[in-house]
Amino acid sequence: MKLWKFNNYEEYKDAQLVGYSAKVNTHSWVDTYSVRGIVSYIFDCNPEVSFGLCHGTRRGVEQEEFNKTFDRLGLNVTVIGTEIADEAQDRFPNTIEWDFHEVKDEWINSVDFIFSNSFDHSYDPEKALDSWMSCLSPNGIAIIEWTDCDINPRPMDPTGGTVDEYKVMINDKYDLVDVLENDPSADSGKDYKGKRFFFIVKNRNQ
Numbered sequence: 001m002k003l004w005k006f007n008n009y010e011e012y013k014d015a016q017l018v019g020y021s022a023k024v025n026t027h028s029w030v031d032t033y034s035v036r037g038i039v040s041y042i043f044d045c046n047p048e049v050s051f052g053l054c055h056g057t058r059r060g061v062e063q064e065e066f067n068k069t070f071d072r073l074g075l076n077v078t079v080i081g082t083e084i085a086d087e088a089q090d091r092f093p094n095t096i097e098w099d100f101h102e103v104k105d106e107w108i109n110s111v112d113f114i115f116s117n118s119f120d121h122s123y124d125p126e127k128a129l130d131s132w133m134s135c136l137s138p139n140g141i142a143i144i145e146w147t148d149c150d151i152n153p154r155p156m157d158p159t160g161g162t163v164d165e166y167k168v169m170i171n172d173k174y175d176l177v178d179v180l181e182n183d184p185s186a187d188s189g190k191d192y193k194g195k196r197f198f199f200i201v202k203n204r205n206q
Helices: 009-023 032-045 061-072 125-135 163-173
Strands: 051-055 078-083 095-097 111-116 136-146 175-181 197-202
Touching: 032 061, 032 111, 032 136, 032 175, 032 197, 051 061, 061 078, 111 125, 125 136, 125 163, 136 163, 163 175, 163 197
Parallel strands: 051 078, 051 111, 078 095, 111 136
Antiparallel strands: 136 197, 175 197
């Protein structure tokens, strides 16, 4: 995998805030069609699902869609999103200000699923993945979205890698149990019409 190099953490955060400000009012990367299918997948993996995290959510479309879909199915599931920009928690429901490389103590071994289409925003993908996997409950899964826009790094998206490179990174320490694809002929959201891959990841020995 390829990484954009920053001089320090402040430079990384500034790049994320610039990207947030540029796109928060006009741009959503979320494929709501796929989110609805992922909810069914999560329930099949764990009918007792009760808590989920979405990382790097900008204006919170993903947690909104997860919460609405679980509610329509009559399931009592709470889903919150994290966003590094501090204003997001005041503007968008179910959002907290947070850097997804870090972990809250109450999340350890307690999150039934983690979803993100922002893994390419990581300055250290191994650290991010380790943090997310440490949060999963015994039946928990992480769902990491990939598109062909995630291949080449840049300041706002500092992690770049192919599908195969993602697979190698994941399988080094964790179990890649499935790779889902959306239907490219379906409505895939407003801003990206290409194929999306969703890596389904579990901790080993589960």
